[in-house]
Ligand code: NAD
């Protein structure tokens with residue numbers, strides 16, 4: 622069994638996380654790229670990080686330079702089909718199981734891969750702080766289109782908005798692009814009100830997203846961090862589990878279910 626790969630110390634710590642989850646509602650899971658590496662999607666800062674190979678496009682350059690937009694769309698045409706073919710892993714499935722059993726209240730994710738929803742999490746139980754690759758947004762009229770829309774000629778070198786002629790882009794937050802204000806505000810408010818935040822697979826180095834667990838801890842929530850490496854918020858965390866996300870969440874789910 623996958624969970625058998627977890628060291629005893631990790632299991633004991635996860636037992637304590639399970640007890641806190643049952644005692645301190647609401648409970649929020651805050652996830653990052655590390656929860657999806659076991660689905661075959663490289664993370665950002667891990668050893669074989671995705672964009673160590675190609676630098677991501679900055680928002681300002683994207684707006685100002687049509688050539689950069691052309692390169693952006695070329696890269697999306699190359700990469701999106703692979704991302705779209707990925708499946709949720711045991712980590713996503715475990716979080717969804719806890720949500721369905723009403724033992725976990727919300728997922729706030731920095732991921733753009735849509736795998737939480739593919740595992741069954743409904744839109745009312747997730748906030749995607751960095752948007753979603755499976756949608757395209759017009760930066761002018763703000764219309765959202767599904768990635769498989771036939772309203773947009775997606776094979777054009779630089780496609781435009783079919784409604785207003787404006788600049789369109791994957792509905793994800795690029796470097797230098799502001800987050801959707803309402804999503805961030807709501808996340809921070811829910812963090813303030815939470816009893817526990819469980820961070821999974823995030824280096825917690827991307828701002829302002831990493832303010833979510835920080836604000837929660839400052840308002841008295843218990844912080845648990847499941848991550849392969851150290852993070853800058855480790856000193857605020859009551860529980861640190863330096864182990865793979867999938868096995869950890871699968872074990873945690875079993876313990877919470879057993880204790881409920
Ligand atoms: P990050 O890449 O900065 O950090 C990921 C962390 O997860 C690392 O500390 C790594 O050691 C750890 N990790 C990797 N695999 C793990 C596993 N199986 N178990 C436990 N820990 C594991 O990710 P971030 O903090 O989410 O920030 C990256 C930014 O890039 C985010 O803003 C995100 O939007 C974007 N991004 C998204 C995806 C995705 O949607 N899947 C992938 C890459 C990058």
Ligand code: ZN
Pocket residue numbers: 759760761762763764782783784785786787
């Ligand atoms: Zn438009």
